[in-house]
Amino acid sequence: MDAHKKKRLEAAGWSAGSAADFLGLSAEETALVETRLAVSAALRDRRVDAGLTQGALAKRLKSSQSRVAKMEAADASVSLDLLLRAYFATGATKHDLAKILMTRKRRAAA
Amino acid sequence: MDAHKKKRLEAAGWSAGSAADFLGLSAEETALVETRLAVSAALRDRRVDAGLTQGALAKRLKSSQSRVAKMEAADASVSLDLLLRAYFATGATKHDLAKILMTRKRRAAA
DNA sequence: ATAGTATATGTCATATCCGGCATACGCGCT
DNA sequence: AGCGCGTATGCCGGATATGACATATACTAT
Numbered sequence: 001m002d003a004h005k006k007k008r009l010e011a012a013g014w015s016a017g018s019a020a021d022f023l024g025l026s027a028e029e030t031a032l033v034e035t036r037l038a039v040s041a042a043l044r045d046r047r048v049d050a051g052l053t054q055g056a057l058a059k060r061l062k063s064s065q066s067r068v069a070k071m072e073a074a075d076a077s078v079s080l081d082l083l084l085r086a087y088f089a090t091g092a093t094k095h096d097l098a099k100i101l102m103t104r105k106r107r108a109a110a
Numbered sequence: 111m112d113a114h115k116k117k118r119l120e121a122a123g124w125s126a127g128s129a130a131d132f133l134g135l136s137a138e139e140t141a142l143v144e145t146r147l148a149v150s151a152a153l154r155d156r157r158v159d160a161g162l163t164q165g166a167l168a169k170r171l172k173s174s175q176s177r178v179a180k181m182e183a184a185d186a187s188v189s190l191d192l193l194l195r196a197y198f199a200t201g202a203t204k205h206d207l208a209k210i211l212m213t214r215k216r217r218a219a220a
Numbered sequence: 221a222t223a224g225t226a227t228a229t230g231t232c233a234t235a236t237c238c239g240g241c242a243t244a245c246g247c248g249c250t
Numbered sequence: 251a252g253c254g255c256g257t258a259t260g261c262c263g264g265a266t267a268t269g270a271c272a273t274a275t276a277c278t279a280t
Contacts, residue, residue, distance in 0.1 A: 028198035035194065035204055053226060064269050069228055079237095079267060080190040084145065088138035094145055098211035101204050163256060174239050179258055189237065189267095 035101065039083045040074040042100040046090035047072075060089050145211065149193045150184040152210040156200040157182075170199050 025033070047057050047068075054068040061068075063082070071078050071086055087097065135143070157167050157178075164178040171178075173192075181188050181196055197207065 027201075027203075028195065031198040031202070031204050031207075032191075032194055035207065038204075054228095055226080058269090062269085064271080065227075066229075066271085067269065069226095073228075075229095077267065080194060081142075082267080084190060085138065085142055088141040091137075092141070093137075094141050094148075094211050097141075097145065098208045101208035101211070164258095165256080168239095172239085174241085175257075176241085176259075177239065179256095183258075185259095187237065192238080 036074050036080060036083065038100050039080070039087055039097070040072055042092070042096075043083065043087045043090065044072040046087070046092055050090055052090075057086065057089065061086055146184050146190060146193065148210050149190070149197055149207070150182055152202070152206075153193065153197045153200065154182045156197070156202055160200060162200075167196065167199065171196055 047054070053065075054072070055065040058065045058068045063086075067078065067082070068086065071083050084097070157164070163175075164182070165175040168175045168178045173196075177188065177192070178196065181193050194207070
C-alpha cells in the first residue's frame with residue numbers, strides 16, 4: 001500500500017466514517033476505504049448484537065483484544081483479510097457481506 | 111468450480127474441495143475462501159474485458175505481472191487487500207463487488 | 221474511593237506478504 | 251525449427267501485519 005496516502009488518511013482521521021473524498025482519493029482508493037469502513041462497522045454491530053466482548057471474539061479468532069479494537073476502529077494496520085475473518089467468525093455469510101456493501105450508510109438503530 | 115482451479119487452490123495450500131467444502135472447512139473459512147475466489151474470478155473477467163494484459167494491470171497497480179497472475183489464481187500468498195485493490199483498479203465499484211458476492215456461480219459467457 | 225469490566229492505544233519480535241526477477245509453459249505465426 | 255507474446259511458478263530480500271503484552275481510559279457498582 002502506498003505509504004504516503006496512508007499517512008494522509010491517518011492524519012485526517014479517516015476512521016471518522018465521513019466522506020473519504022475530501023482528500024484527493026482516486027475512485028479505487030475510495031472504494032477500498034469505504035469497503036473497509038463498511039466491514040468494520042458491520043463487524044462491531046454483529047459482535048455487539050451477539051453479546052460478545054472484544055476479548056471473547058478475539059479468542060475465537062485466536063487473536064487479541066487489541067487487534068479486535070483496531071479492526072473495529074478500521075485502523076490502517078489491520079488487513080481486510082483479518083477484518084473479514086472476524087466478520088465471518090461472527091456468523092456472517094458472503095451474502096451478508098454483499099448486503100452491507102450494497103446498503104447506504106445508516107444511523108444505528110435504537 | 112472447475113477442476114483447474116481446485117488443483118491450483120490445493121497446490122497453493124488451501125484445503126478447499128469443490129461443492130463439498132464442508133469437508134474440512136468451517137463456515138467462516140468457507141466464506142472467506144469463496145469470497146477470495148469470487149473476487150479473483152471477477153478480477154480476471156474485468157481485466158480481460160478491458161483488453162489488458164496482466165503486465166499492463168500490474169503497471170497500474172505498481173505491482174508485477176507475477177503478482178497479478180497469483181491474484182487471478184487465488185494464490186494463498188495474495189491478500190484480500192491486494193486482490194480488492196486490483197479489482198477496483200479495473201474500475202469496479204463497491205456495488206459491483208456486492209453484486210459478484212451475491213451472484214451464484216455462472217459459466218463464462220461466450 | 222476502590223475494584224472490576226470493557227474498550228482504546230502504543231510498542232515490539234516475528235510471521236506473512238510484497239515487488240521483482242528468472243524461468244518455464246503455451247500458443248500462434250513465419 | 252525458431253520467435254514473440256501472454257501467462258504461470260518459484261524464489262528471495264525487504265516491507266508490513268500479526269499476536270501478545272502493557273498501559274490508558276471510561277463507566278458501573280459497591
